[in-house]
Amino acid sequence: GQNIDQPTEMTATEGAIVQINCTYQTSGFNGLFWYQQHAGEAPTFLSYNVLDGLEEKGRFSSFLSRSKGYSYLLLKELQMKDSASYLCAVDTGGFKTIFGAGTRLFVKA
Amino acid sequence: DVKVTQSSRYLVKRTGEKVFLECVQDMDHENMFWYRQDPGLGLRLIYFSYDVKMKEKGDIPEGYSVSREKKERFSLILESASTNQTSMYLCASTSSGAPNTGELFFGEGSRLTVL
Numbered sequence: 001g002q003n004i005d006q007p008t009e010m011t012a013t014e015g016a017i018v019q020i021n022c023t024y025q026t027s028g029f030n031g032l033f034w035y036q037q038h039a040g041e042a043p044t045f046l047s048y049n050v051l052d053g054l055e056e057k058g059r060f061s062s063f064l065s066r067s068k069g070y071s072y073l074l075l076k077e078l079q080m081k082d083s084a085s086y087l088c089a090v091d092t093g094g095f096k097t098i099f100g101a102g103t104r105l106f107v108k109a
Numbered sequence: 110d111v112k113v114t115q116s117s118r119y120l121v122k123r124t125g126e127k128v129f130l131e132c133v134q135d136m137d138h139e140n141m142f143w144y145r146q147d148p149g150l151g152l153r154l155i156y157f158s159y160d161v162k163m164k165e166k167g168d169i170p171e172g173y174s175v176s177r178e179k180k181e182r183f184s185l186i187l188e189s190a191s192t193n194q195t196s197m198y199l200c201a202s203t204s205s206g207a208p209n210t211g212e213l214f215f216g217e218g219s220r221l222t223v224l
Binding site: 004008030031033035040041042043044045048087089091095096097098099100101102 | 113140142144149150151152153154157159165167199211212213214215216217218
């Protein structure tokens with residue numbers, strides 16, 4: 001079967017660093033997405049990893065290990081506006097992207 | 110500003126009613142998708158379309174149908190709504206052309222309640 005696991009909720013403090021983990025087992029793999037979704041809004045694209053390693057984009061970085069079926073999203077210098085759900089998703093090929101249930105991140109002052 | 114627009118943000122329908130959810134994108138994308146989003150389950154793919162008049166079943170197509178008569182428009186139809194179809198419905202689109210990461214562009218969502 002296809003499975004994507006990520007923690008349900010996390011809490012972190014403003015200004016801190018938080019790492020959101022994602023593990024996956026899928027029948028196909030073209031790449032891994034991270035999306036951000038604020039409450040009541042559409043998901044928006046954060047990153048896409050195809051190759052192993054770390055990709056940095058401003059305060060956000062995403063890491064992928066294909067051999068371990070593992071990814072993480074790293075958020076630095078947390079701000080209150082980073083409170084949102086973070087969705088891990090795998091592009092399995094054939095136009096199919098499979099999503100995890102999402103991690104709700106609460107940033108406290 | 111590129112956009113995916115869903116016709117209704119909130120709908121309340123009765124069991125057995127026929128429901129139409131409309132989605133329009135202005136990015137000339139070939140591929141369009143309908144997902145439903147439920148707490149603890151994430152986004153699940155209902156149907157997708159990679160061309161006009163083409164459609165493919167996703168992971169949970171039962172109880173739903175779709176229509177793609179024009180490239181920019183993708184409709185989700187619930188022939189006879191049931192209470193277990195109460196959910197948030199998200200439309201998305203993506204391009205097949207290069208350069209392409211396969212990034213999905215989502216609409217704001219349609220929250221459907223079936224009584």
